[in-house]
Amino acid sequence: xxxxxxxxGGLVAAGGSLRxxxxxxxxxxxxxxxxxxxxAPGKEREFVAAINWRGRSTYYADSVKGRFTISRDxxxxxxxxxxxxxxxxxxxxxxCAVATYFPTGVAESYADWGQGTQVTVSS
Numbered sequence: 867x868x869x870x871x872x873x874x875g876g877l878v879a880a881g882g883s884l885r886x887x888x889x890x891x892x893x894x895x896x897x898x899x900x901x902x903x904x905x906a907p908g909k910e911r912e913f914v915a916a917i918n919w920r921g922r923s924t925y926y927a928d929s930v931k932g933r934f935t936i937s938r939d940x941x942x943x944x945x946x947x948x949x950x951x952x953x954x955x956x957x958x959x960x961x962c963a964v965a966t967y968f969p970t971g972v973a974e975s976y977a978d979w980g981q982g983t984q985v986t987v988s989s
Contacts, residue, residue, distance in 0.1 A: 868964050868978040874944040875960060875983030877891030878952055882987075886947040888962030888980060896940035899968035901976055902947045904958035904985075912963035914960070915947060930956075952987045959984050 874886040888900070900977045901916035915936040924936050933952075938945040945962055960983050963976035970976075 867984060868895065868898070868900060868962070870962050870978060870980035872960060872962055872980045872983040873916065877984045877986045879934065880952060880954055880989055881953050881988055883948070884951045884952065884985060885982075886960055886983060886985070888945045888947075890943045890945070890964075892978075893937075895943040899965035900945040901965050901970075901975060902936060902945075902960060902964050903963060903976070904960045905982075906955075906958040909958075911973050912958075913973065914962070916969050917945065920969045923968065925971070927971060931980075949985070951975055952985075954987050954989060957985060957987045 869891045871889045878884050893967050899918045902914040903911050904914050905911040913927050917936045921938045933950050935948040962980045964978040966975050
């Protein structure tokens, strides 16, 4: 099992930027693809982005393509999500998770979820 802890959430104005981080411990982090999901109040969990184990291939939801960038540092056991041009609809709790295969945006294909970090975009 991989233990995941997200950080970097907060309050940001629309159009601003924020960088989320996910620190992993436990099983060998570098052997797994990773992903970010988000969940807004009253909505289902939504796929955001994924990255393969080497960090050379990425996969994004259409709603964030061109605005968000996922990256990883296997030496530091971290995966990050750089968010730019933030919109009100990006407000959600953001979660990182370990992917069972890549690429996939299906939540059931992910395991070992973190506890989430809140991102709130204000007008």
